[in-house]
Amino acid sequence: MTAIAVWLGSAEPVRSIRWLDGALKVAARLGAATAVAAGERSWLDLAADRAARFGLAALGVPTDLQLDYLGWAQVMAAAARQLGATTVLVDEASRPERFAEVAAIAELTDAAQLGRVIALAAEDGVLHASRAAGKTVQAVRVHGPAVIGVRIAGPAIDEYPTPMPSTAMRHVSLTALGLDAAVLGHRALSPRISQPARKTVERVAEHLAVHVVARPPVRDSQPKLEAAKPKRAARDTKAGAKPASKAKGARGNKSE
Amino acid sequence: MAAVLVHIDLDGERPHPSSLQALAAGRAVASSWGATLYAAMIAHAPAQASSTWPAGRATPRMPGSAKTIEAIRIALVRGGADKIVVALTDVPVAPLWSALGAAWQGVLDHLRPRLVLFGADAPAACELGPRTGARIGARLFTRARPASAGPSELELRDRDGAYVRMTDGGAAVVMIGAAPRIDVGSDDDIDVMVLELPGGADARIELMGSAPADPAHAAATLIALGDDAAADPEIVRAAGQLAQVIGAHVVTGAQVARGAPLTPELCIAVGAPAIDLAGTTSVVKIGGTGGRGVDGALSGPIAAQLGELAHALEGR
Numbered sequence: 001m002t003a004i005a006v007w008l009g010s011a012e013p014v015r016s017i018r019w020l021d022g023a024l025k026v027a028a029r030l031g032a033a034t035a036v037a038a039g040e041r042s043w044l045d046l047a048a049d050r051a052a053r054f055g056l057a058a059l060g061v062p063t064d065l066q067l068d069y070l071g072w073a074q075v076m077a078a079a080a081r082q083l084g085a086t087t088v089l090v091d092e093a094s095r096p097e098r099f100a101e102v103a104a105i106a107e108l109t110d111a112a113q114l115g116r117v118i119a120l121a122a123e124d125g126v127l128h129a130s131r132a133a134g135k136t137v138q139a140v141r142v143h144g145p146a147v148i149g150v151r152i153a154g155p156a157i158d159e160y161p162t163p164m165p166s167t168a169m170r171h172v173s174l175t176a177l178g179l180d181a182a183v184l185g186h187r188a189l190s191p192r193i194s195q196p197a198r199k200t201v202e203r204v205a206e207h208l209a210v211h212v213v214a215r216p217p218v219r220d221s222q223p224k225l226e227a228a229k230p231k232r233a234a235r236d237t238k239a240g241a242k243p244a245s246k247a248k249g250a251r252g253n254k255s256e
Numbered sequence: 257m258a259a260v261l262v263h264i265d266l267d268g269e270r271p272h273p274s275s276l277q278a279l280a281a282g283r284a285v286a287s288s289w290g291a292t293l294y295a296a297m298i299a300h301a302p303a304q305a306s307s308t309w310p311a312g313r314a315t316p317r318m319p320g321s322a323k324t325i326e327a328i329r330i331a332l333v334r335g336g337a338d339k340i341v342v343a344l345t346d347v348p349v350a351p352l353w354s355a356l357g358a359a360w361q362g363v364l365d366h367l368r369p370r371l372v373l374f375g376a377d378a379p380a381a382c383e384l385g386p387r388t389g390a391r392i393g394a395r396l397f398t399r400a401r402p403a404s405a406g407p408s409e410l411e412l413r414d415r416d417g418a419y420v421r422m423t424d425g426g427a428a429v430v431m432i433g434a435a436p437r438i439d440v441g442s443d444d445d446i447d448v449m450v451l452e453l454p455g456g457a458d459a460r461i462e463l464m465g466s467a468p469a470d471p472a473h474a475a476a477t478l479i480a481l482g483d484d485a486a487a488d489p490e491i492v493r494a495a496g497q498l499a500q501v502i503g504a505h506v507v508t509g510a511q512v513a514r515g516a517p518l519t520p521e522l523c524i525a526v527g528a529p530a531i532d533l534a535g536t537t538s539v540v541k542i543g544g545t546g547g548r549g550v551d552g553a554l555s556g557p558i559a560a561q562l563g564e565l566a567h568a569l570e571g572r
Binding site for chain 1: 270272273274276277331334335351352353354375376377379382383385386387389390391393395396398399400401415416417433434458459460461462463464465466467468469471473474477501502503515517519521522524532533534535536537538540541546547549550551552553554555561564565568569572
């Protein structure tokens, strides 16, 4: 039987635990699975509690490191190796940074990757996944080792009890996983203060600006290519950087 | 000279607008940093047909009609590329790492870029971006844009304030969400490099087919109207105007079940819509107060706030 691990991440879900529950529920349906979480003790207790509700074993990696996607992927890849897991599910809906960890874990375990999976089932040793891809849903078969990012909701939960310290979760240190905290520290994120909600139109517009739909260029506004050739020659003769305000393409830069 | 590499996705027979936006950001940054800007796309060339094509530098030849190829080339030239790279693969192009990974790896090996850009909304970005970052050990920025880092330097700044600058050590992979409109006076005789990269697909992922998705569940950006807001024609009109600007899908209680779990990247919640958003969603509330996990909140007249937002974003 394929060993399965579920990566629940390094911090508790942002908004709701139903997506975490959804990932655990899918894993439990696929077979013997182990839930893996890393981070602070209170989060590990919550992860252990939710895993126990679905009858899953749990592995916790206590650490106060704050890592980027590749740092956490190293932790999960090491845990997967220790568990002998060849299929890794990732709860990628609970926190925004999680989706990138799917690819990173796949890279470190030399597995196939598939993100944005909205339904997953096993049949005759093959995983059948439905994947959201823009305006379509793709039907995909997964053979062999894979890291799969799931966005599958469990039942709605308004309130859940504060988890007690868990004895069911097996705790392993970074060292026991073959990882060096000092080396992992190279993937550390600098501490950030969480921003309060933006409360003016200008500030909200700033936040939304990176979501404005990209429009195809208007052909009529494009310059004639032939007329531009001397500019290229002039640029190529310059060495090193030039002021951004005079750089090619700088015109119209609203950030300046 | 450092290389800035931009992945170009195709939207039918043209470069995807989001990829062109990334190219514009790349142009601005490459000029500021004194780097060479490469635009790289992956094209399907059946093995039999491509076997006669020379590897390495060669006359630009790609599958498709001559008119299509020329249109793509001109779009990239006008987009500001210094050089164009076409990676030919014998695998049909699909926005999956399993299909594109081998060819893309060939491009990375060839150029060894310091900065790799993707259009944040380009089809393959979510599959290729993080895997590229992991492969080259890069920092990853998921929705950034160029911003001034002083009188003579641009940086790429992510939503959370993290940034990439010329003086940074190490590589970075950046998904571009916005870029200045560029006025490129580029020339037409730029280099086109064709790389023939056999390597095949990752057989572990088998794409069986695809079907249209329910827009409410598939849209990357949603404007969700509460029941009261949905009953007000002025608010509905203003929401539609904003939706056009940001490419959002508008949902009401009549279209999704009460408490439906949704995972858009961004949701503008107008009034009090009865939906259940994932933690991955950035939430902006209109006609409501902020709170934990809310990135923006505007109180006051809803229709007016929506209109002002649309107006503020239209020119970007």
